Amino acid sequence: MNRQDMMDHARQVMTDNDRGTYTVPTHGLYPFQWNWDSALSALGFSQYDEPRAWTEIDTLMAHQWDDGMVPHIIFHQPDDGYFPGPDVWGTGRDVPTTGITQPPVAGFAVCRIHDRAKDKALASEKARALLPKIHAWHQWFYRSRDPQSTGLVALLHPWESGRDNSVDWDAAFERVPTEGVGTFTRRDTTHANPAHRPTDDQYRRYIWLVQKFRSLNWDNSKLHDASPFQMVDPGFNAILIRSCHKVADLAGRLGMVEIAAQSRAMADKGVAAMETLWDEKLGQYLCLDRTTGDVVDSPSIGGILGVFAPIPKERAAAISRRIETLAESCEYLIPSHDPAAPEFEGLRYWRGPVWLIVNYMISDGLEQAGETRMVDRIMGDCLRLIETSGFAEYHDPITAEPCGGAHFTWTAAMVIEILE
Numbered sequence: 001m002n003r004q005d006m007m008d009h010a011r012q013v014m015t016d017n018d019r020g021t022y023t024v025p026t027h028g029l030y031p032f033q034w035n036w037d038s039a040l041s042a043l044g045f046s047q048y049d050e051p052r053a054w055t056e057i058d059t060l061m062a063h064q065w066d067d068g069m070v071p072h073i074i075f076h077q078p079d080d081g082y083f084p085g086p087d088v089w090g091t092g093r094d095v096p097t098t099g100i101t102q103p104p105v106a107g108f109a110v111c112r113i114h115d116r117a118k119d120k121a122l123a124s125e126k127a128r129a130l131l132p133k134i135h136a137w138h139q140w141f142y143r144s145r146d147p148q149s150t151g152l153v154a155l156l157h158p159w160e161s162g163r164d165n166s167v168d169w170d171a172a173f174e175r176v177p178t179e180g181v182g183t184f185t186r187r188d189t190t191h192a193n194p195a196h197r198p199t200d201d202q203y204r205r206y207i208w209l210v211q212k213f214r215s216l217n218w219d220n221s222k223l224h225d226a227s228p229f230q231m232v233d234p235g236f237n238a239i240l241i242r243s244c245h246k247v248a249d250l251a252g253r254l255g256m257v258e259i260a261a262q263s264r265a266m267a268d269k270g271v272a273a274m275e276t277l278w279d280e281k282l283g284q285y286l287c288l289d290r291t292t293g294d295v296v297d298s299p300s301i302g303g304i305l306g307v308f309a310p311i312p313k314e315r316a317a318a319i320s321r322r323i324e325t326l327a328e329s330c331e332y333l334i335p336s337h338d339p340a341a342p343e344f345e346g347l348r349y350w351r352g353p354v355w356l357i358v359n360y361m362i363s364d365g366l367e368q369a370g371e372t373r374m375v376d377r378i379m380g381d382c383l384r385l386i387e388t389s390g391f392a393e394y395h396d397p398i399t400a401e402p403c404g405g406a407h408f409t410w411t412a413a414m415v416i417e418i419l420e
């Protein structure tokens with residue numbers, strides 16, 4: 001596939017998954033709007049259709065809750081091809097949504113799309129309207145997910161991380177019960193190979209948490225303390241910190257002084273707190289289980305994604321070396337779990353496969369830190385994967401086997417970003 005063919009193919013994927021005012025991640029497996037998928041997909045749209053990129057984020061933010069939370073799925077149209085649907089979540093909204101959130105990459109996306117926009121007037125109008133909403137979401141995070149004001153937020157559900165079945169959650173997930181979860185029928189395994197997906201046992205625990213939060217009426221002033229799963233993920237926090245950092249900068253330039261000052265303070269505090277997650281031995285960050293206070297000794301990509309935040313230069317340099325080490329045990333960077341670790345599974349979702357969106361954010365973080373040595377290799381591996389195996393949801397880091405859903409929106413968006 002030459003460059004132009006790859007670009008044409010990527011745009012075709014975006015077009016096919018476009019539902020007018022939002023995109024679905026892929027037809028069939030994911031028939032609704034997902035939060036961080038939309039933000040990252042907007043980056044792809046913005047390379048050739050800026051109004052469409054803004055619409056994607058406008059639609060996402062139009063479903064923000066009154067307390068500031070931006071939900072992880074918006075169920076625009078009924079579709080029984082996905083489980084769990086709106087009836088399981090029971091959030092009681094006119095356009096149904098889930099009651100949890102996802103990585104807040106929208107702030108970063110808005111700022112990047114604004115800064116490179118050709119239509120400056122539209123970009124300025126959109127950014128002025130969107131920044132207060134995004135800022136309210138960021139404030140919601142620190143209020144609702146960091147009640148002790150540590151500077152780091154906790155996830156209450158693996159689906160919030162976006163890395164649903166990561167090895168990082170295994171020990172903590174043992175403590176999430178399954179009693180009271182009735183029988184249900186998974187739909188994901190009818191669209192995708194079950195060997196690429198989470199297990200039934202994990203699904204029962206996912207649903208137990210949903211039922212628990214629903215029993216609390218999705219009241220975010222109660223959810224954090226009531227959850228048996230409270231996980232501080234460096235990758236997730238890095239995305240939040242980077243978005244706050246970018247919003248601080250852009251809001252400052254747009255004269256939105258209060259948003260700028262508050263965002264700067266949140267980002268600075270977050271960067272300082274990230275130090276508590278650093279693991280010198282591994283040369284990357286690690287998760288912290290807030291319910292036990294234990295560090296989670298799991299060599300996953302979450303701790304490498306920490307470089308997306310504006311972290312100290314020596315930390316970024318160590319992460320670059322860490323990626324170099326990973327390159328010795330795989331063919332395509334960056335595996336979502338260390339192939340040398342016993343839990344590694346090359347085909348199973350977030351337990352080994354490569355995800356282009358994560359590669360993109362890590363490369364961007366390395367560039368921001370001036371640690372560019374591995375960037376070309378990572379970006380080149382992304383394109384080799386697509387060339388070999390198509391626009392899959394994720395790929396095996398050793399064989400390039402395409403996994404999960406095919407014809408995937410954010411994979412296509414990342415290819416457009418890399419090729420432009």
Ligand code: 9WN
Nearest residue numbers: 025030034036037159162163164188
């Ligand atoms: C649950 C849509 C989403 C991504 C997540 C990915 C997967 C959903 C699922 O698909 O999660 O949110 O049903 O498996 O893990 O990162 O946003 O692409």
